[in-house]
Each structure stands twice: as C-alpha cells, then as structure tokens.
Amino acid sequence: MINLIVKIIVSAIAILITSALSIGVQVDGFMTAAWVAIVIGILDWAINKFTGIDASPFGRGAVGFIVAAIILYITGRFVDGFNVSVIGAVIGAAILGIVDSFLPADKKVM
Known part of the structure; x- marks a missing residue:
C-alpha cells in the first residue's frame, strides 16, 4: 500500500512539473495532480491489458509517445x-517522458 502511495505522489509531482513547463497543460493543485496520476495509471493499465501497448513516451518509441x-x-x-x-x-507527453526519465523506474505509475 505504501508503494502505491509513493508511486502516486511521485507521478503527481511529475505532472505538476509537466504542467509548469508545458503550454496547453494546466493543473489546479497537488490533489488534482494526484487524481490525474491515478486516472493515467488506470488508463495505462487498461490500454496495456487490452492491447499490449505500454504508454511510455520515450521508452516504447512513437507508438508509446x-x-x-x-x-x-x-x-x-x-x-x-x-x-x-x-x-x-x-508537448506534455514529451515533457512527461523527459521528467519520467529522471525519476526512479519503480516509483512511477505511468
């Protein structure tokens, strides 16, 4: 349970950084970013489960992006x-991919 909470917090911070650096992405605060991290995690899981495509902006090439x-x-x-x-x-997917590359791999939701 603690691992999941840490993953959500780290992903929320990545989303806040992406929002600060990207034109066209706006988030209203940390709690909203946490909800965004949860929804992204669920959508990523669902897409991966049904199609086998992992949504990693840079790790999986153009399709992942x-x-x-x-x-x-x-x-x-x-x-x-x-x-x-x-x-x-x-733009947000590109920035999120860059930010994610600096975060520990075992701490990310997306």
Whole structure:
C-alpha cells in the first residue's frame, strides 16, 4: 500500500512539473495532480491489458509517445481542474517522458 502511495505522489509531482513547463497543460493543485496520476495509471493499465501497448513516451518509441499523448488528452476530459489541449497533450507527453526519465523506474505509475 505504501508503494502505491509513493508511486502516486511521485507521478503527481511529475505532472505538476509537466504542467509548469508545458503550454496547453494546466493543473489546479497537488490533489488534482494526484487524481490525474491515478486516472493515467488506470488508463495505462487498461490500454496495456487490452492491447499490449505500454504508454511510455520515450521508452516504447512513437507508438508509446502517441498513446501517452492520447492518455493525457483523455485524462483532461475526466478530471476536473486538469485541462489539456491537443497540442498540450503532445508537448506534455514529451515533457512527461523527459521528467519520467529522471525519476526512479519503480516509483512511477505511468
């Protein structure tokens, strides 16, 4: 349980950093970022479960990058306080991939 909480916190921080660095991505605070991390984790799990595609922006090439951008865009539709434009989803996926590369692999949700 503690591992899951740490993963959500680290992912929420990555989302906040992405929001600060990206045009078209806006998050209203840490709790919203935590909800975004949870929704991204669920969508990533579901896509991976049904298609076998892992949504890692840089780890899985172009397909992973596109899936990560789509997940960000869809998450913006589900979570109040998290707004993402189409361009923001693409830029956000790139920035999230860069930020994720600096975080420990066992601490990430996405």
